[in-house]
Amino acid sequence: MQVTMTVNGDEVAREIEPRLLLVHFIREELGLTGTHWGCDTSNCGTCVVWMDDEPVKSCTVLAAMAHGHRIRTVEDLERAGGLDPVQQGFMDEHGLQCGFCTPGMMMTARWLLDRDPDPDEATIREAISGQICRCTGYENIVRAVRWAAEHPATSEVHA
Amino acid sequence: MTTIEEPPAPTPMGFGRMKRKEDVRFIRGKGHYVDDVVLPGMLHGAVLRSTYAHARIVRIDTSAAEAHPKVRAVITGATLETLGLAWMPSLSHDVVAVLATDKVRFQGQEVAFVVADDHYSARDALELIEVEYEPLPPVMDARRALEPDAPVIRDDVQGKTDNHIFDWDAGDEAATDAAFAAADVVVSQDMLYPRVHPAPMETCGAVADMDPVSGKLTIWCGTQAPHAHRTLYALVAGLPEHKIRVISPDIGGGFGNKVGIYPGYVCAIVGSIVTKRPVKWMEDRSENLMSTSFARDYHMHGEIAATNDGKITALRVKVLADHGAFNNTAQPTKFPAGFFHIFTGSYDLQAAHCEVTGVYTNKAPGGVAYACSFRVTEAAYLVERMVDCLADEMGMDPAELRLKNLLKPEQFPYTCPTGWEYDSGDYPRALRLALEMAGYDDLRKEQADKRTRGELMGIGISFFTETVGAGPRKHMDILGLGMADGAEVRVHPTGKAVVRLSCQSQGQGHETTFAQIVAQELGISPDDIDVVHGDTDNTPFGLGTYGSRSTPVSGAAVAVASRRVRDKAKIVASAMLEVAVDDLEWEKGRWFVKGDPAAGKTIQEIALASHGSLELPEGVEGHLDASCVYDPPNLTYPFGAYICVVDVDPGTGQVKVRRFIAVDDCGPRINPMIVEGQIHGGLADGVGMALMEVIAFDEDGNCLGGSFMDYLLPTALECPSWEVGQTVTPSPHHPLGVKGVGESATVGSPAAVVNAVLDAIGVRHADMPLTPAQVWRTMQGSPFRTDLAIE
Numbered sequence: 001m002q003v004t005m006t007v008n009g010d011e012v013a014r015e016i017e018p019r020l021l022l023v024h025f026i027r028e029e030l031g032l033t034g035t036h037w038g039c040d041t042s043n044c045g046t047c048v049v050w051m052d053d054e055p056v057k058s059c060t061v062l063a064a065m066a067h068g069h070r071i072r073t074v075e076d077l078e079r080a081g082g083l084d085p086v087q088q089g090f091m092d093e094h095g096l097q098c099g100f101c102t103p104g105m106m107m108t109a110r111w112l113l114d115r116d117p118d119p120d121e122a123t124i125r126e127a128i129s130g131q132i133c134r135c136t137g138y139e140n141i142v143r144a145v146r147w148a149a150e151h152p153a154t155s156e157v158h159a
Numbered sequence: 160m161t162t163i164e165e166p167p168a169p170t171p172m173g174f175g176r177m178k179r180k181e182d183v184r185f186i187r188g189k190g191h192y193v194d195d196v197v198l199p200g201m202l203h204g205a206v207l208r209s210t211y212a213h214a215r216i217v218r219i220d221t222s223a224a225e226a227h228p229k230v231r232a233v234i235t236g237a238t239l240e241t242l243g244l245a246w247m248p249s250l251s252h253d254v255v256a257v258l259a260t261d262k263v264r265f266q267g268q269e270v271a272f273v274v275a276d277d278h279y280s281a282r283d284a285l286e287l288i289e290v291e292y293e294p295l296p297p298v299m300d301a302r303r304a305l306e307p308d309a310p311v312i313r314d315d316v317q318g319k320t321d322n323h324i325f326d327w328d329a330g331d332e333a334a335t336d337a338a339f340a341a342a343d344v345v346v347s348q349d350m351l352y353p354r355v356h357p358a359p360m361e362t363c364g365a366v367a368d369m370d371p372v373s374g375k376l377t378i379w380c381g382t383q384a385p386h387a388h389r390t391l392y393a394l395v396a397g398l399p400e401h402k403i404r405v406i407s408p409d410i411g412g413g414f415g416n417k418v419g420i421y422p423g424y425v426c427a428i429v430g431s432i433v434t435k436r437p438v439k440w441m442e443d444r445s446e447n448l449m450s451t452s453f454a455r456d457y458h459m460h461g462e463i464a465a466t467n468d469g470k471i472t473a474l475r476v477k478v479l480a481d482h483g484a485f486n487n488t489a490q491p492t493k494f495p496a497g498f499f500h501i502f503t504g505s506y507d508l509q510a511a512h513c514e515v516t517g518v519y520t521n522k523a524p525g526g527v528a529y530a531c532s533f534r535v536t537e538a539a540y541l542v543e544r545m546v547d548c549l550a551d552e553m554g555m556d557p558a559e560l561r562l563k564n565l566l567k568p569e570q571f572p573y574t575c576p577t578g579w580e581y582d583s584g585d586y587p588r589a590l591r592l593a594l595e596m597a598g599y600d601d602l603r604k605e606q607a608d609k610r611t612r613g614e615l616m617g618i619g620i621s622f623f624t625e626t627v628g629a630g631p632r633k634h635m636d637i638l639g640l641g642m643a644d645g646a647e648v649r650v651h652p653t654g655k656a657v658v659r660l661s662c663q664s665q666g667q668g669h670e671t672t673f674a675q676i677v678a679q680e681l682g683i684s685p686d687d688i689d690v691v692h693g694d695t696d697n698t699p700f701g702l703g704t705y706g707s708r709s710t711p712v713s714g715a716a717v718a719v720a721s722r723r724v725r726d727k728a729k730i731v732a733s734a735m736l737e738v739a740v741d742d743l744e745w746e747k748g749r750w751f752v753k754g755d756p757a758a759g760k761t762i763q764e765i766a767l768a769s770h771g772s773l774e775l776p777e778g779v780e781g782h783l784d785a786s787c788v789y790d791p792p793n794l795t796y797p798f799g800a801y802i803c804v805v806d807v808d809p810g811t812g813q814v815k816v817r818r819f820i821a822v823d824d825c826g827p828r829i830n831p832m833i834v835e836g837q838i839h840g841g842l843a844d845g846v847g848m849a850l851m852e853v854i855a856f857d858e859d860g861n862c863l864g865g866s867f868m869d870y871l872l873p874t875a876l877e878c879p880s881w882e883v884g885q886t887v888t889p890s891p892h893h894p895l896g897v898k899g900v901g902e903s904a905t906v907g908s909p910a911a912v913v914n915a916v917l918d919a920i921g922v923r924h925a926d927m928p929l930t931p932a933q934v935w936r937t938m939q940g941s942p943f944r945t946d947l948a949i950e
């Protein structure tokens with residue numbers, strides 16, 4: 001079947017098998033490998049992307065269901081103005097180790113901050129509670145999101 | 160959009176907090192993990208797995224799968240037998256079935272491998288393979304395994320008539336018996352450290368590419384030990400080692416799960432040889448949880464002896480170790496129970512003795528995974544639970560009992576009753592700091608107060624000593640490969656540098672930490688140092704990253720190689736300055752003339768000169784590089800004091816970890832930010848194991864932890880905000896004094912959480928995981944076995 005959707009601002013059209021998962025569509029058809037997968041049961045959240053401005057687990061969405069919708073992935077966080085503060089926050093506060101959960105965590109963080117620019121610790125923990133990080137013990141992810149809340153402007157890259 | 164004004168923090172010239180160099184790609188989604196590898200013409204493999212825990216294979220019919228239009232090859236054990244590859248050596252002098260030929264021995268065991276154009280088709284084709292099984296009774300309980308009428312699992316081993324693997328002991332049995340006979344108080348306790356799983360967020364996988372023209376095999380595989388893999392492939396498959404290249408790209412977490420060689424890797428290689436195309440195999444999460452390296456599964460009987468005034472005199476333990484269907488634990492050859500014999504922990508004992516018996520069961524093989532420092536996790540849990548049991552028996556405060564028995568700083572270096580030589584430590588200082596950070600006395604008052612209102616609050620302490628950084632070559636090898644690691648440091652003509660490592664990061668931040676070590680030694684900015692790892696064609700040999708050995712072993716190798724570069728730079732500088740070598744003095748980044756600090760040459764100037772036409776003294780070669788193969792003289796002994804505070808809901812048994820205080824001493828911290836991150840992650844592991852994680856089985860051998868719906872991992876909601884502190888006691892034998900930290904928190908934290916929960920409910924012992932059901936049942940006086948769904 002034919003699907004058409006907008007991914008990171010670009011319209012893409014592909015001929016696909018109806019059963020193809022959105023996560024595989026993004027990774028394999030489009031080559032956007034920043035979105036990961038880590039389970040078979042919608043538990044890990046390494047696959048989180050946005051569909052029409054809401055985070056979704058892309059392993060739990062068929063590519064066919066995204067037909068006509070807007071998808072945003074981690075590759076779209078950095079814009080011409082520089083890194084998203086969330087990206088900068090993850091780097092500054094050591095919010096990642098292996099980096100595997102990181103794209104999904106950052107997509108949720110950006111969504112949260114768009115709705116609640118000044119979330120407290122409990123709100124941040126709640127927001128990422130559908131996602132698992134096996135490396136960081138979450139502390140520095142929470143701090144990274146707080147960092148982004150305190151530095152709302154897009155920053156220069158100072159890696 | 161505006162630009163943030165804050166200037167970036169300067170990069171330290173050596174040790175200190177700095178942002179990670181590798182993060183610039185990860186935060187952009189530009190990490191490169193094994194499933195991101197795409198090669199032209201690449202095919203996809205999938206593994207058919209056993210549905211039974213124990214069954215004879217009567218017949219395998221692959222014809223329908225072979226007829227699938229997108230299938231390129233179907234491989235079975237029979238195919239592999241013709242290549243001599245149906246079995247491969249395990250890491251513990253046993254064999255492991257690559258694809259089952261005679262029997263399946265655990266649920267999820269590999270039976271056949273399909274190679275197809277895409278992974279959906281490969282999975283479809285698995286359904287078309289017919290396997291006829293003759294079910295056999297499974298052995299799921301380690302205790303049942305040794306009964307005389309237990310079914311024999313390993314009848315593939317000639318003459319094998321039971322499920323016994325090994326007996327091993329350490330310590331002085333007679334002295335221990337004597338100490339127990341003389342003791343005023345003896346407490347004994349059975350405890351299980353249940354089977355758990357490292358479950359890194361990225362599952363295991365590989366892409367194999369056998370070039371039919373050059374005969375070179377390239378394997379992309381998220382392995383923690385690329386060099387060991389290459390050598391093993393050479394030995395197993397008879398391929399020449401120089402024709403094998405193992406590339407370990409970014410790894411999405413390892414924790415021990417990615418040390419061994421899994422059948423899927425071998426199948427991908429065979430698939431590539433057969434199809435003459437690259438073959439990718441990625442396991443899914445269920446496959447990861449059901450078939451790859453588990454951890455623990457130790458049934459322990461501990462006994463602790465003490466005098467009436469609370470002086471601990473001896474410790475004795477008997478262990479039944481469940482190794483699953485094949486003995487495939489990864490540990491130094493001489494130590495079948497790993498480093499479990501450090502179970503004397505942090506205490507000054509007269510005597511200790513342990514006996515460990517390993518058995519086969521119909522469970523997945525592997526073991527010694529999940530950040531355990533070769534079974535130090537089990538040892539630390541045992542002793543810290545036993546000390547709490549003793550405190551309970553004697554009505555003593557667990558902090559006071561520990562302070563009374565901890566080794567004193569003046570006792571180091573200390574040889575423990577089972578023979579380990581602890582390098583350095585100041586244990587009371589670490590525990591006192593933790594107690595102070597926690598506000599221990601106030602917590603006890605609060606607890607007493609709450610008790611009067613029927614509220615359950617618990618405070619748990621654990622103190623751990625690890626033995627990591629394996630290890631001295633004369634004692635330690637894995638399959639005959641000594642545990643020394645190489646490093647090479649090369650300064651380019653313009654004064655930038657590259658360091659090549661044998662170990663491999665799985666998130667530990669090696670690209671930053673190892674650049675900081677070179678920076679510390681040579682005064683070249685970490686920003687100007689490239690760290691190369693994870694490619695056997697481009698790095699020196701070494702055994703890899705596990706057992707917290709990267710900084711203790713590879714870190715030392717890098718420090719020594721950097722110092723050799725510095726020594727050579729001194730000779731070059733002396734030629735440049737036309738002074739005697741002995742007249743030079745080093746300050747970070749520069750050799751200068753003693754007494755005339757203005758006359759000197761920077762490392763960058765020296766690098767350029769060493770590559771130029773400067774006349775060098777007789778016998779001194781040009782260029783500026785050095786290497787080292789570091790053979791550690793001893794292991795390192797990180798330690799720490801942990802305190803956990805929990806609240807338990809008396810109605811539901813639900814545990815809330817309210818606070819966790821962790822004081823760690825891993826020697827000097829190269830990058831304190833990274834060290835703290837390692838500790839945070841390990842503490843979350845401890846909360847997970849203590850409260851949620853278990854791979855259990857039913858009596859038919861079905862794995863009950865085969866997905867993240869059943870194998871529960873802690874989320875941000877179960878973890879508190881960690882409170883970390885430190886003391887610094889350098890290792891006297893490590894060139895940088897550092898001890899390693901990767902597994903400290905995983906080793907030390909489970910006992911603190913369990914001690915806290917049991918303290919809250921006033922019960923001497925219950926086995927992990929302390930799920931609400933287990934806590935509630937324990938409060939009713941009937942805790943259950945967490946490893947088996949059998950009442």
Ligand code: FES
Binds near residue numbers: 036038041042048060
């Ligand atoms: S892959 Fe685990 S939730 Fe999507």
Ligand code: FES
Binds near residue numbers: 099100134
């Ligand atoms: S950084 Fe490794 S899983 Fe989160």
